[in-house]
Amino acid sequence: MQVSSWYRAVLVCMLCLPLQTLAADGDSAASDAEPVYGPRLEGFSYPHNVQFYRFKSQRQQLEMAYMDVAPQGEANGRTAVLLHGKNFCGATWEGTIEALTQRGYRVIAPDQIGFCKSSKPEHYQYSLHQLARNTHALLNQLDIERATIMGHSMGGMLATRYALMYPDTTEQLVLVDPIGLEDWKAKGVPYHTVDQWFESTRRTSAKGIRNYQKSTYYADEWQPRYDKWVQMQAGMYRGEGKFINAWSQAKTYEMIYTQPIVHEFNQLQVPTLLMIxxxxxxxxxxxxxxxxxxxxxxxxxxxxxxxxxxxxxxLLIQFPELGHSPQIQAPEEFHQALFRGLEELQEIDGQ
Known part of the structure; x- marks a missing residue:
């Protein structure tokens, strides 16, 4: 594989940095007990077989990783497409994939370009529109004409954009703690450049991830089973992909800030389940x-x-005691509410 001049320069700069800088966050230099994953999350096992949709976008060949999981037992004829959040991957949906396939759904869980096991191009114009188009092209490739589109966190912003762009192919929309429910710029959050995001993101560590997730994802509670998802993210910052991951994350932070979705919710034409x-x-x-x-x-x-x-x-479902990741924090409660909500949406839609 040919290494780009940018990536080569980054590696050189990394080698020039003093050791204490690389390890400044406590675990940037991994110990033997800490997993190190490749630039595209090589070494981290997904719960189901990973396939790749190969396509050309913005004058380059890209690979979009995805899981295509068949229903368990009798199929109900429906497909659910699960869109991950910014600090998540398709694998993070493993509990929801299990719950949906047990109910007869076929489940498609992609990793978006720039994330996890998918291509991380150095030069890419990230937009919610582009990621939605990529996802739609994948579904076309798989001959999926209509689906329930379900997004969590950043995936909720993306799912909303998808439903606005492709209402005829969106059977139902499910938004799980989506970000973008407010316009941060309009509320006074200052603009951060991609370079500024890169400088902060490249210092990512497991300790920092864990502290943030505890306060935001899990309502100041912590269970050892959450560490799997901490290490999934942190492991990519310990290996040779540290800088390209930080660069991709920086560019998608800027995408999220500059492309608010909150002003378009009233334009949605599909039955929508909002889970908070x-x-x-x-x-x-x-x-x-x-x-x-x-x-x-x-x-x-x-x-x-x-x-x-x-x-x-x-239809709104609220979880008073849960945080940003209810599907992980309280999976049984969440999935019971999910299926109850999906049934009510069918009644709303007259199906």
């Missing part, structure tokens, strides 16, 4: 915003009802 952990406090750029701005951000217990009221055919 009330303890969620996620807000892009909150950490470097003025204190008076921080106080206004990430109130999901208020944002959930507000956004649900704007969506023409919406």
């Amino acid at each position: 952990g009330d303890q969620d406090n996620t807000a892009i750029g909150k950490a470097f915003s003025p204190p008076e701005v921080q106080q206004q951000l990430g109130h999901y217990d208020q944002l959930g009802p507000e956004i649900a009221s704007r969506i023409p055919h919406a």
